Amino acid sequence: MIKKELIIIGSGAAGLTAAIYASRAGLDFSVIERYPLAGGQIVNTSEVDNYPGFIRTTGAELSQKLREHAEDCRTDFITDCVSKIKKQSDRFEIKGEKETYYSKTVIAACGAARKKLGVKGEDRLSGSGVSYCAVCDGAFFRGRTAAVIGGGNTAAEEALYLSKLAKKVYLVHRRDKLKANKALQSRLHSAENIQTVLNCSLAEIIGDHKVEAIEVKRNGVSEVIHTDGVFSAIGISPESGLLQGLAQLDEYGFAIAGEDCKTSAEGLFAAGDIRSKPLRQIVTAAADGASAVLSAEKYLNG
Numbered sequence: 021m022i023k024k025e026l027i028i029i030g031s032g033a034a035g036l037t038a039a040i041y042a043s044r045a046g047l048d049f050s051v052i053e054r055y056p057l058a059g060g061q062i063v064n065t066s067e068v069d070n071y072p073g074f075i076r077t078t079g080a081e082l083s084q085k086l087r088e089h090a091e092d093c094r095t096d097f098i099t100d101c102v103s104k105i106k107k108q109s110d111r112f113e114i115k116g117e118k119e120t121y122y123s124k125t126v127i128a129a130c131g132a133a134r135k136k137l138g139v140k141g142e143d144r145l146s147g148s149g150v151s152y153c154a155v156c157d158g159a160f161f162r163g164r165t166a167a168v169i170g171g172g173n174t175a176a177e178e179a180l181y182l183s184k185l186a187k188k189v190y191l192v193h194r195r196d197k198l199k200a201n202k203a204l205q206s207r208l209h210s211a212e213n214i215q216t217v218l219n220c221s222l223a224e225i226i227g228d229h230k231v232e233a234i235e236v237k238r239n240g241v242s243e244v245i246h247t248d249g250v251f252s253a254i255g256i257s258p259e260s261g262l263l264q265g266l267a268q269l270d271e272y273g274f275a276i277a278g279e280d281c282k283t284s285a286e287g288l289f290a291a292g293d294i295r296s297k298p299l300r301q302i303v304t305a306a307a308d309g310a311s312a313v314l315s316a317e318k319y320l321n322g
């Protein structure tokens with residue numbers, strides 16, 4: 021039976037930073053990650069230019085550095101997918117697919133995943149032209165056409181990344197203005213092969229066995245845009261299913277916790293993108309990882 025003082029679920033920026041701080045605090049802890057490779061969302065991020073100390077890097081490089089740092093702190097990494105957390109009198113029972121773990125405290129650093137588009141054709145053509153990650157699937161669109169759906173920073177980054185591979189990229193947004201920051205918008209304007217399509221909502225993804233086109237609607241009028249790929253970049257949903265019924269979640273499913281990362285369940289802390297907060301970035305995920313350990317340590321010390 022694995023019994024710990026602290027179990028950290030997830031090895032993204034929040035979980036790996038929590039591991040570094042837990043090691044410094046001398047806690048008996050493990051990190052449980054469902055994938056063999058630690059790093060979370062940043063593994064698939066092409067360019068990162070806003071993490072302090074790294075003027076320009078890639079997500080893969082930054083996640084490797086974070087992982088190496090956590091390994092250097094003798095982090096015990098367990099590859100398992102947690103399916104349930106139960107609160108018992110003075111500890112948590114954490115059910116994984118391979119093993120059941122017991123711990124006095126838990127830091128849920130499970131992050132978030134891309135939202136689905138929710139239109140006809142999406143599920144059927146997922147993996148056949150419909151994608152949720154340009155860095156993962158962009159190479160399939162070399163010399164072809166791709167459409168990115170969304171108007172925020174992630175959508176802009178995905179369109180810019182694809183513009184280096186595809187011959188033409190459509191950036192389709194339902195509003196009349198993009199939400200992406202000014203720096204990204206100016207890069208979008210300079211990219212000759214990106215066409216921004218505003219005031220258009222996606223109605224359907226068309227194709228028999230692979231994506232052939234999208235149907236968009238502007239003021240109720242349909243228009244068909246031919247494309248080989250569709251990339252969803254309309255936001256993220258928290259991976260908070262494990263916390264349902266255990267801790268309070270907000271209307272979007274993010275765990276309600278303050279800067280101290282304390283959830284409504286004593287001994288359970290939420291760090292990183294899973295937490296209800298105004299800014300979801302690597303730097304704020306890392307900050308949460310550190311704060312969550314401090315709170316867990318205080319809880320353990322009574």
Ligand SMILES: Cc1cc2nc3c(=O)[nH]c(=O)nc-3n(C[C@H](O)[C@H](O)[C@H](O)COP(=O)(O)OP(=O)(O)OC[C@H]3O[C@@H](n4cnc5c(N)ncnc54)[C@H](O)[C@@H]3O)c2cc1C
Nearest residue numbers: 030032033034054060061102130131132292293300301302
């Ligand atoms: C395309 C894209 C570009 C971005 N660019 C930037 C950028 O340039 N700069 C920036 O600061 N931020 C950027 N972000 C945001 C940033 O990546 C996130 O805010 C940050 O990585 C969140 O870290 P996290 O540790 O909270 O979660 P995640 O990175 O999502 O990690 C969560 C981990 O938990 C694991 N997990 C989940 N559920 C379970 C379970 N049940 N059992 C076991 N393991 C589980 C997951 O596998 C994952 O490894 C970008 C995001 C995207 C999608």
